[in-house]
Amino acid sequence: MRRTMLYLPGNSPGMLLRGHLFGSDGLVLDLEDAVALSEKENARVLVSRFLERGEFGNCEVTVRINAVDSRYWRDDLAAVVPWPALSGIRAPKVEGPDTVKILDEELSSIEEKHGIPVGRTRIFCLLESAKGIWNAYGTAAASPRVTAILPGGEDLAADLRTSRSAEGTELEWARRMLVLPPARRAWTRWTPFSRG
């Protein structure tokens, strides 16, 4: 079940150590927005060591990597994919199936290199632009690894040239688009936000 997810900054040992104590369904070890540019490499080493030897209780563990248009994402994947504690990666700023295919290819290469069954690492796609929402079906269908498509908040609102409200009406239509039948057909087992 994926009702709650707790984001933990990848360069904060205190938070990484205690994150699983708060009872969320999932933990997201963040290498993207929660980590300053100057600390990307240090965070990557720390998250890698936590995946190797850390404790996560019953939480599903994913890592939010840096976007594929950055220079960090390949090193992020190389550092986290080998460890069995990792359930999947969260890919930010997914705009369509091409992004998923790029990730799929890189993940397969790393899995083969480490003797991991190809396809084990799941992909959770963060859709943070109007284009990403529009291409949701193609994104969901692009690879069997795609386990969830998640609409963004702040970045999506910015891309839509609107602002966040307490009611969230500005993102209502975008969110509804993700549960339209075309998106549902892309998944074999469907829950409101993800497949198992």
Place this chain on the structure above:
Amino acid sequence: MKTAQAGTLESMDCVVTVTEREKGAGTVVSVTGSSSVRFKTAIREKTGEVLTALGERDLSVDIQDNGAIDLVLAARVEAAVKRLRGGAVS
């Protein structure tokens, strides 16, 4: 001599500073901070372990410990050394 650093002053973390020494000078590890009195030996051993795994020698390693567990210490030493060498940290 080149120097590199990794870590923070937050609790459960440590700041690791590594500096190159002359070839053949060996490695020296100094430990300060809240846990240094009780855990100095264990911190030194873990640091030595990581440096050996990385094939490193002839370094000065200063560790300011704020209660880091061994996997955090290992990650910070590894990151500092890789930053010193200028290679990709992965």
